Structures are given as structure tokens and as C-alpha cells.
Amino acid sequence: MKPAPDEAATAGKLRQQIAAQFGRSLHIRTLDTGSCAACEQEIRLLAAPHYDLHRLGFFFTPAPRHADLLLVTGPMVRAFEVAARKAYEAMPGPKVVVATGACALGGVYQADPFVHGQVGAVLPVDVWIPGCPPSPLALLHGLGVAVSRLAEKTPGLTFIAADESPGDGP
Secondary structure (H helix, E strand, C coil): CCCCHHHHHHHHHHHHHHHHHHCCCEEEEEEECCCCCHHHHHHHHCCCCCCCHHHHCEEECCCHHHCCEEEEECCCEHHHHHHHHHHHHHCCCCCEEEEECCCCCCCCCCCCCCECCCHHHCCCCCEEECCCCCCHHHHHHHHHHHHHHHHHHCCCCCCCCCCCCCCCCC
16 A cells, blocks of 8 residues: 555655754653553554555664653553653653643543543653554644654754764664
8 A cells, every 4th residue: 555645755855854953863762651551552543554664763662761752542540650650751852742642631441540631640751642542643733743742942952973874774
């Protein structure tokens, strides 16, 4: 399946923005704070050939110490608060937090005593992606907004050497 012309142009622009800012790639750490796993299934679809998140320069990492972006799903149960803060604090700066799905936005479990209600009650959220679950295209759009927010946090800062062009291999 061939991508639509506007989809290819948007992907190319996003790829260039990531390469210019980070040199090669942006690493994502997913954090499930009590979700039903529907959002995680949609996130996993991003790595499938149809969406191919890797071609844009996004990669998933199991360690928060290697992550640039924290992608949080779920309603932020109180039992997970300490672990979520530790994951956030372990990330190197600059960092960005993306709350994903209706639960993370606080729309499902507002009055539950075991839940904070939204991710923003525990972590500083930069981007909100609505949906139950959000579609892969909504997730891609949110990641694009997150890249822009990360660039805003680091004006004039680049993570590549002056003599290295974006995308150069080792």
C-alpha cells in the first residue's frame, strides 16, 4: 500500500525535524499506569509496516534513561505514582510527556479513590492525545506535536556534532 501524497509529505517533514534536532532518532518509553491495554495495542500498530514508526526516526526503548519521550497510558492509579515519578526523573533532559487515551486524560475514573484521575495530576504533561483508544494516526499526530514541543524546550540546541550531518551513520 502506497501512502497518500500528503501523508508522505508530512512523514518526510517529521523525519527531517527529528534528524535536525536529534541527529538520528527519538526514543520513546511507554508507561502503562493501569490501562485496559487497548491504547497499547494501538501503539504497537505503529511499528507495523503500514505505519512504520521507525522510518520517521522513532524507536521504543525499555529504559527511561534512554528515552526522550514518555508515552503514558491509563488512569494513573495511586499504586503506580511512585514508579511513574521515578521513570520521569530517570529520563535525561530535555524530556516530554505525552498522555494517551481517555483514561490518561481523566475522562473515565474521575471519582475513583484508587485513581488520580489523570496523568497530569502526577507528571507534567506536554501533549494530550484523546480517544478510547486513540487511532494510530492520532498517535502519530500527537508524536509530531511532541517533537515540536521538545524543539521549543531546546531552542538552538541540537544533539549532533557541528561537523556531523543529520542521519550520518557511525
